[in-house]
Structure formats: structure tokens, C-alpha cells
Amino acid sequence: MSSNRIQQRMDALKASNRKALIPYIVAGDPTPDVTVPAMHAMVTAGADIIELGMPFSDPFADGPVNQRGAERAIAGGMTLRGVLDAVSEFRQTDQETPIVLMGYLNPLIAMGEVAFCDACQDSGVDGLLIVDMPPEEEGSLVEAAKKRGLDLIYLAAPTTTDERLKTIGQATSGYLYYVSLKGITGSSKLDTTEVASRIEHMRQHVSVPICVGFGIRTAEDAAAISSTADGSIVGTVLVSQVEALINDPAKIPDALQSILKPMREAMDAKA
Amino acid sequence: MALTEQELRTLDYEPDAGGHFGDYGGRYVSETLMAALSELDQNYQKLKNDPDFQREFDADLASFVGRPSPLYHAERWSKAIGGAQIYFKREDLNHTGAHKVNNTIGQALLAKYSGKPRVIAETGAGQHGVASATVAARLGLECVVYMGADDVERQSPNVYRMKLLGAKVVPVESGSRTLKDALNEAMRDWVTNVDDTFYIIGTVAGPAPYPQLVRDFNAVVGREVKWQSKELFGQYPDALVACVGGGSNAIGLFYPFLKDTEVAIYGVEAAGRGLSTNEHAAPLCSGRPGVLHGAKTYLMDNSDGQIAHTHSVSAGLDYPGVGPEHAYLKDIGRANYVGATDDEALAAFHEVSQVEGIIPALETSHALAYTKKLAATMRPDQTVVCNMSGRGDKDIFTVAKMEGISLT
Ligand SMILES: Cc1ncc(COP(=O)(O)O)c(C=O)c1O
Numbered sequence: 001m002s003s004n005r006i007q008q009r010m011d012a013l014k015a016s017n018r019k020a021l022i023p024y025i026v027a028g029d030p031t032p033d034v035t036v037p038a039m040h041a042m043v044t045a046g047a048d049i050i051e052l053g054m055p056f057s058d059p060f061a062d063g064p065v066n067q068r069g070a071e072r073a074i075a076g077g078m079t080l081r082g083v084l085d086a087v088s089e090f091r092q093t094d095q096e097t098p099i100v101l102m103g104y105l106n107p108l109i110a111m112g113e114v115a116f117c118d119a120c121q122d123s124g125v126d127g128l129l130i131v132d133m134p135p136e137e138e139g140s141l142v143e144a145a146k147k148r149g150l151d152l153i154y155l156a157a158p159t160t161t162d163e164r165l166k167t168i169g170q171a172t173s174g175y176l177y178y179v180s181l182k183g184i185t186g187s188s189k190l191d192t193t194e195v196a197s198r199i200e201h202m203r204q205h206v207s208v209p210i211c212v213g214f215g216i217r218t219a220e221d222a223a224a225i226s227s228t229a230d231g232s233i234v235g236t237v238l239v240s241q242v243e244a245l246i247n248d249p250a251k252i253p254d255a256l257q258s259i260l261k262p263m264r265e266a267m268d269a270k271a
Numbered sequence: 272m273a274l275t276e277q278e279l280r281t282l283d284y285e286p287d288a289g290g291h292f293g294d295y296g297g298r299y300v301s302e303t304l305m306a307a308l309s310e311l312d313q314n315y316q317k318l319k320n321d322p323d324f325q326r327e328f329d330a331d332l333a334s335f336v337g338r339p340s341p342l343y344h345a346e347r348w349s350k351a352i353g354g355a356q357i358y359f360k361r362e363d364l365n366h367t368g369a370h371k372v373n374n375t376i377g378q379a380l381l382a383k384y385s386g387k388p389r390v391i392a393e394t395g396a397g398q399h400g401v402a403s404a405t406v407a408a409r410l411g412l413e414c415v416v417y418m419g420a421d422d423v424e425r426q427s428p429n430v431y432r433m434k435l436l437g438a439k440v441v442p443v444e445s446g447s448r449t450l451k452d453a454l455n456e457a458m459r460d461w462v463t464n465v466d467d468t469f470y471i472i473g474t475v476a477g478p479a480p481y482p483q484l485v486r487d488f489n490a491v492v493g494r495e496v497k498w499q500s501k502e503l504f505g506q507y508p509d510a511l512v513a514c515v516g517g518g519s520n521a522i523g524l525f526y527p528f529l530k531d532t533e534v535a536i537y538g539v540e541a542a543g544r545g546l547s548t549n550e551h552a553a554p555l556c557s558g559r560p561g562v563l564h565g566a567k568t569y570l571m572d573n574s575d576g577q578i579a580h581t582h583s584v585s586a587g588l589d590y591p592g593v594g595p596e597h598a599y600l601k602d603i604g605r606a607n608y609v610g611a612t613d614d615e616a617l618a619a620f621h622e623v624s625q626v627e628g629i630i631p632a633l634e635t636s637h638a639l640a641y642t643k644k645l646a647a648t649m650r651p652d653q654t655v656v657c658n659m660s661g662r663g664d665k666d667i668f669t670v671a672k673m674e675g676i677s678l679t
Contacts, residue, residue: 056576056577057446057577057578058446058451058452058455058563058564058578059455060301060454060455060458060459060564060565061300061301061303061458061459061462063459064445067445067446067455068445071445071446074577079575080575080576081575104562105299105561105562106561106562106563106570106572106576106577106578107575107576107577108576109560109561109562109576110561110572110573110574110575110576111575111576131301132299132300132301132562132565133299134298134299134300134301134302134305136289136297136298137289137297137298137299137567154302155301155302155303156302157301157302157303157305157306159303159305159306159307159465160302160305160306161306164305164306168302179301179302179303
């Protein structure tokens with residue numbers, strides 16, 4: 001059952017007193033053939049869940065690094081169908097690692113929200129994080145996703161009120177993605193003590209695991225965040241690394257590993 | 272879907288609490304913006320009915336913008352066409368030269384009443400940027416304007432105007448380097464600086480409550496036309512015409528007339544090199560519903576849902592989306608949306624300059640091109656009001672260049 005892959009992973013981590021390391025890359029960046037080897041490499045480096053970006057032309061909640069990643073992927077021929085195919089291919093050799101697709105709503109509407117959820121189920125996707133679809137705008141996507149056992153992961157932000165937090169806490173499944181700072185992906189100001197106190201507060205309203213993203217760059221950041229959160233989500237540093245290697249894409253999987261391994265070690269040492 | 276005339280007369284044409292016009296609109300944004308949008312919504316719903324706020328807004332429109340703007344009978348042009356009597360609503364005579372200033376005054380006042388010392392704006396042609404920089408200067412607010420790098424090049428006079436007014440202009444290099452990318456960048460700034468910053472959006476697009484509040488600030492245009500038409504020819508016009516980029520000048524004219532179903536309504540999109548090519552900016556004529564910049568609306572995208580690169584001779588219409596209320600008015604059948612090509616707009620630009628002594632903006636020229644077609648099908652005792660949304664001074668460089676004339 002795909003719906004349980006995220007929960008199983010979270011339960012297993014909890015049982016062994018470890019925290020989730022969740023890397024994010026843009027599918028198809030810079031070319032479609034890099035994605036699956038990169039995903040396997042990240043698992044080898046200790047990734048617990050993979051967030052795979054579905055590239056969109058107008059990613060207004062992302063910073064320049066992730067936007068360039070999306071632009072490269074689209075220019076390299078990546079499509080929504082291509083993202084789903086990458087997941088199918090990954091699943092041929094890895095049936096364990098949960099995969100969350102992250103992106104914006106318009107490409108899903110273009111495919112048809114129900115058809116998209118069918119395709120997610122067929123290819124072995126476990127969860128969806130649609131950045132520009134807050135719980136207030138739930139439509140046919142939510143219903144179709146639930147029917148097919150796909151987790152819907154929602155965001156919470158420092159500015160989220162307690163009232164909204166209750167709504168979001170009820171809507172989200174799998175985990176809650178806490179955006180650690182005001183701003184876009186790739187912002188640099190991360191205050192780990194403030195994040196810690198927010199997480200304590202949020203646990204009053206949210207029963208699922210809380211993972212934190214935006215602004216985690218180093219192994220120290222990852223360890224500090226996951227001393228209170230249930231997981232660290234790492235995106236922009238990885239996409240920057242991909243960007244540095246666009247002329248030598250064969251090196252990308254190894255390069256991603258060398259960023260993630262120290263994070264894994266630092267997080268486990270803290271546990 | 273299309274409603275009956277009786278239904279159209281009794282609808283209240285207001286969005287629901289979530290900012291939806293039928294299926295369209297809403298707040299399709301990331302969680303990081305939700306708090307800012309609900310704060311804005313609460314402030315706006317409160318101030319909308321606040322007599323002090325309204326008094327200050329009206330006073331500024333009178334003394335700083337020069338309202339009411341005249342309703343002008345284009346007699347020679349009407350006669351030359353030989354159909355309906357054509358009237359221009361002279362938004363081109365506003366301070367800064369377009370309808371845009373009605374909205375920026377309203378939003379800058381909102382910023383002031385909400386205690387935000389910094390305003391940001393996106394701009395395509397530069398008209399909204401200039402209007403924002405203007406009101407920011409007057410109210411002593413810091414102002415940053417995001418503008419696509421290509422537009423910075425295409426519209427250098429307006430870039431200089433904004434700088435003269437004390438604003439900082441930031442060229443946006445991402446995406447197609449035009450208006451939609453400037454909007455993305457402005458949203459990013461807002462997410463990051465939400466505590467002290469007010470985002471003055473330039474049209475009736477974006478997440479709720481923007482489409483509603485920008486409409487309300489521009490609705491002064493239609494309200495004036497209501498009494499001016501009664502005064503000038505004793506009744507409401509038979510038809511209204513306005514160009515539609517995001518749709519703010521159009522909704523400003525249309526909104527007060529929505530329940531008056533005897534008044535026909537036409538929004539004119541940029542058909543670029545033709546609606547049958549891919550090179551246009553006409554989502555209502557040939558796009559489909561989707562989600563862009565925080566709202567569900569008609570937009571132009573490819574089969575994979577990536578937002579299309581649009582084309583129009585006028586930078587102010589060169590946008591792949593459209594305000595959600597227009598999407599709704601289209602579906603319920605209250606307004607008609609049509610296209611005018613680059614060539615048709617340029618012809619109208621020259622014709623109106625020479626026959627009426629008014630150089631119109633290229634955006635406006637699209638509305639004029641359709642007005643001509645429409646008037647020709649009507650009787651001389653009928654009337655059409657076309658929104659002269661802006662003046663063409665900003666466009667003379669573009670037109671001269673296309674005609675191979677060097678002005679420098
Ligand atoms: C003179 C003029 N008319 C129309 C527009 C299009 O905007 P909207 O559709 O919001 O009125 C612009 C935009 O820059 C403009 O400058």
C-alpha cells in the first residue's frame with residue numbers, strides 16, 4: 001500500500017530514535033537521464049524520503065536557484081509524464097523509499113487531476129505537496145488523491161496562525177512541512193532556536209511528524225533542526241550543486257552523496 | 272455556464288468569502304503568503320466602508336489625479352465610420368497618463384492605513400510602476416519596482432521616470448523576462464519582507480482580495496460614465512468597450528454596469544499576430560482555465576501546463592493570464608471577449624491620432640480597433656463608450672521603431 005510507505009518510514013525512524021533526512025531535487029535537472037541515478041545515490045547516502053520537484057515555468061514560492069533548476073529541466077525536455085516515468089523506473093529497484101512529488105497546480109490541471117492521481121498510483125508515488133494549493137482551495141485533486149491512498153502534505157509557516165494550524169494539521173497526512181523562515185526557498189537566514197520553539201508549539205495542534213525545510217545548508221543545520229523536528233528537508237544546496245555540474249552531469253549523483261552523507265552522520269550522532 | 276438575463280440582472284457580482292468569482296479566483300498561494308493576504312483582506316473589508324478612508328481617496332482622485340475625467344464625443348471619427356456615436360472615457364488625461372493611478376492611490380492609502388513604510392510593485396509597460404512610484408513619492412513611502420529585463424530595455428523612458436520619482440527599479444532576468452516574471456519576483460519580495468511591505472499589484476489578477484480591491488478602486492471610471500452618459504445623451508450607452516490585459520481598466524468601466532443588461536459589454540484582448548497563431552496574449556479568446564499567480568482563471572499554457580510565452584505589440588497586454596472576474600463574466604455570458612491584432616491596433620493608433628487629435632496608448636488602441644468594427648454595425652442613434660485607458664506618449668518610440676524611424 002503506497003499510502004503507508006511514508007508512515008512506515010516515519011514509524012521505523014521513531015522506533016530507532018532517528019530523524020528523517022529528506023532531500024529535494026528537481027526532476028529532469030539538467031537532463032531527464034540524471035534523475036533516477038541521482039535518486040538512488042541519495043538513498044545510498046542515507047535519504048529516508050525523496051522529494052522530487054515537478055518543474056513549473058512560474059515557481060513563485062521558490063528562489064532563483066530552484067527556479068533555474070526548473071527552467072533547465074523544462075528546457076531539457078522534462079514533462080509531468082516524464083517525472084512519473086522517472087518514479088516508475090526508480091521503483092524497479094527500490095520499493096522501500098517513499099517519494100513525494102512537489103510542485104505547482106497548473107501542470108496537474110493540464111493533465112487532469114484524476115488522471116494525474118491515477119498515474120501517481122501506477123508509478124509508485126506516495127505523497128503530493130502542491131505549493132499553491134492551501135487547504136481552502138481543495139478541489140478534485142484532494143478527493144482523487146485520498147481515494148488512491150496518496151498522502152497530501154501541507155505547508156505551515158512562521159506566520160501561520162493557530163487557527164489555521166488546526167485546519168492544516170487535520171488536512172495534512174504523512175508529515176507536515178514547516179517552512180522555517182519567511183521567504184522563499186534558498187533564503188539564508190535560519191534561526192534554529194526559533195524553529196525549535198515553534199515546533200514545540202505546533203505539536204499542540206499537529207499529530208503527524210513535523211519536518212522542516214527552507215534554509216538548511218550544512219550538516220550542523222540539519223543536526224540542529226532535527227534535534228527538535230522529525231526531519232530535515234534539504235533542497236537548495238543540492239540544486240546548487242547540480243547547477244555547478246551542468247557541464248559534467250555524470251558527476252551529479254556522487255556530488256549529491258557527498259553533501260548528504262555528512263548530514264546523515266551529524267543527524268545520527270545527535271540522536 | 273451562461274445565465275439568463277433575469278439572473279444576470281439580480282446577481283450581486285461579489286466574490287465569496289474566499290475570494291471566488293464562481294469557480295475562479297481564490298487564493299492559490301503558498302502558506303507563507305496566507306497570513307499576509309488575510310491581514311490585507313481584513314484591513315480592506317474594514318476600510319472599504321470607512322468614511323475617512325473613502326474621503327481621502329476621493330479627495331486624492333479629485334486634486335491629484337484630476338477626476339472626474341471627461342466623457343468625450345469623438346464626433347469626426349464616429350462620422351467617418353458612419354455607425355454608432357463613439358465616446359471616449361478620457362483616462363488618458365489622468366495624472367501619469369493612464370487609469371493605473373486610480374488603483375495605486377487606493378492601494379498606497381491602504382499601505383499607509385496599515386502602517387507599511389515600504390511598497391513594491393511589478394510592471395510591464397512601466398505605467399503601473401510609474402503610477403506606484405508617483406504615489407509612493409507623494410506619501411513618503413520607499414518604493415521598489417520589479418520589471419522584466421526585456422521590458423526595461425523596451426520601455427526605457429518609463430524606467431527613467433520611475434528613477435526620477437525616487438523608486439528603485441529591479442530588472443528581472445528569470446523566465447521570459449517580462450511581466451509575468453516581474454510578478455513572480457514581486458511575490459517573492461513580499462513573502463520575504465511581509466512585515467513592513469505592501470505589495471501594490473497592478474491589475475485585477477493575483478490572489479484574493481486583490482482582484483476585488485483593484486476593481487473597486489477602478490470602478491470610479493464606470494460610476495462616472497453612468498452619470499456622464501445620462502447628462503450627455505440622456506441614457507446609458509448601448510455598448511462598452513475596453514482592452515483587457517489583466518483587466519483592470521475594463522472591469523473598472525464594466526463593473527457598475529453589470530446589472531444593467533441592456534448595456535452590451537466587450538473586452539478586447541491582444542490577438543498579436545492572430546488568434547490562430549501561438550503569438551498572442553488572448554487567454555479568454557483561446558486559452559483555458561488553470562492556476563497562475565494565485566488565482567484560478569483562463570490562461571495560456573502548453574499541453575504540459577507550462578505557462579506560455581505571449582506576444583503583443585503592447586507591453587501592457589503581454590500577459591498570459593487574466594483577472595478571474597473576467598473569466599467568470601465570460602462563462603456566465605455577461606461580457607463578450609474578442610481580439611484585436613497588432614496590425615489592427617496600430618491602424619487604430621494612427622487613425623485616432625489623426626482624426627481626433629488624441630494619441631492613444633497601444634493597449635488602448637486594441638479597444639479602439641474593436642470599437643470601430645462594432646460601431647460600424649450599429650445605428651447613428653446608438654452609443655458606444657470606449658475606455659481611453661491611457662495616452663500614447665510612452666509608445667511613440669516603439670511605433671517609430673517598427674516603422675523604421677529613428678528618434679534619437
Ligand atoms: C494604458 C493601459 N491600458 C491598459 C493596460 C492593461 O492593463 P489592464 O488590463 O489591467 O487595464 C495597461 C497596462 O499597462 C496600460 O498601460
